[in-house]
Amino acid sequence: MTRSKLTLVLAMGLCAASACSKNETSDTAAKGAAAVKEAGNTTIAAGLNQKGEFYTLAKAAGLDATLAGPGPYTVFVPEDAAFAKLPAGTVDSWSKPEARTDLTRTLTYHILPGTVLADDIGKAIDSANGKAELATMGGQVLTATKEDGKIVISxxxxxxxxxxxxxxxxxxxxxxxxxxxxxxxxxx
Structure with missing residues (x-):
């Protein structure tokens, strides 16, 4: 799914709930495209901390090439400290070839097709009465809500x-x- 299609799908959902005009749908798609254009030539893969846990694991899963590709993608990248909160041995086990399927499933769970800005997620949450579902590249669903003014992904x-x-x-x-x-x- 292209960035504009996903943004358009999100925008259409927002419009259905709030009765917005076609111009607002176009504005949301244009805003996502403009944000990506401003980024220059740096891809998601190149912009990640090359020594960070997420990039290291993405490389082990073979997803580094995907994140360097044309996309567009929205990626929820956990801070390195987040990996330390996992049960002991989890990250080490993902580094083994036999765990590549589990690793890939976990990492693709952090990736959405298209460019979805935080404002888009916030509007989707608001228009869906406080809870929006986000379809991942891994074929599963994340749930977005707001708590204390911050976007929370469950x-x-x-x-x-x-x-x-x-x-x-x-x-x-x-x-x-x-x-x-x-x-x-x-x-x-």
Missing amino acids: DAAGGKAVITKADETRANGVVHETNAVLMPSTAT
Whole structure:
């Protein structure tokens, strides 16, 4: 799905709930496109901390090439400290070849198709009466809400990640830093 299609889908959902005009739908799509254009040539992969946990794991899963590709993507990148909060041995086990499927499922759970800015998520939350669902590249759903004025992303098990730094635009999408790792459902 292209950035404009996803942005348009989000915008249409917002418009349906708030009865906005076609101009507002176009404005939302244009805003996402303008943010990506401002980012220059730096891709999501190139803009990530190359020694950080998320990039290291993305490289182990083979997703570094995807995040360097045309996209566009929206990526919720957990801070390095978030990985330390996982049960002991989790990150080490993901580094093993036999765990690549689990690692890939977890990382793609942090990726949305298209460019979805924090403002888009906030508007979707507001128009959906406080709770918006976000479809991930991994085929699962994240739930976005607001708590104390901050956007909170919840995973399948009810774990929560707060967006701590939003709208880091790149040539192929946008990155939102979070304070927790989101865990997908283990059901296939």
